[in-house]
Amino acid sequence: MNKLLQFSMLKKLTISLITILLVSSPIFSKITFDFDVLDRTLKLGETVKIGITCNRKILKPTAWFAGRSWKINYVEKIGHTYHYVLYAGLSRYLEPKVYNCVLTLPLKNSSFKKTFSFDIRDGKFPYGTVALPKVKKSLANNTKQLSKESQLITSKFGSTSKHRQNKKLTSPFILPAKGNFSSEFGKHRKYKGTKKSSSKHSGLDIANVEGTEIVASHDGIVIMSESLKSHGLSIMIDHGFGIKTIYNHMSKLKVKHGDIVTQGQLIGKMGTTGISTGSHLHWGLGVQNVRVNPLYWVNTRSLYTD
8 A cells, every 4th residue: 555545545544533533522412401499489588499401611600589699509510511500599588489590601602591480389387476684685685786786697608618528428417516406597586575577587596404415417618707796606607509507606616717517526515605595505407598497407317419
């Protein structure tokens, strides 16, 4: 075989190999999305979860749902597939009705939208009154201090999550303390004989004797460890993905701001500091600055990825 023929055959073989590579390359393949919606019918205080996969990188994906914008978090890349997740909290103050969730998914040279509808039902929260001891009423009547602390806590819940940004949540949250549930999430509470306004309870109260151990409900980083007059000795932990937990009314703090904690690690002791009727822990959970029922995150295994 002459050299010219050999070169021609080699050139054709090279072109054929390049063609195969181009056809099989994800860069030249059709854009594909896949969506995994946890539940389309939910109650106030629960959480919307939508898993998203795409064979292209999505650039700053967002969602518009229940009158506000939500961040869609990058999870990981497996092979040529990018994985993302949306966690959106359902406020206890939302009007029960059908809401559309519009996903905006920008790619390098194009952008896509996808809409899902969710039937949001009433949480059917109970009513109750709170009778504070005389020594605690002055704290409840200090509306200026209450407002100051509420603003601080809201700003912490709304801060950008920096911990575990590119790691999956693979295991459920755990209860942070042993005891009786003395006031459930969403309960309409009126404080007798005080200026403190009635509200729907933003967390779960767990009652037990003073000194009962309190542990981190999941891995994270401590973003607040302070003594507050109204909320008592308080800790907040950032778990990534816009998810944060708060622990109030403690008697002792065992971690400080900036500490990395693991699920089940001791973070404090139960007490009755701040506006409290007795020894208990107020445990709250926020999803992108919306307070939700923390028990939903304990009991709903499908919120997590394998």
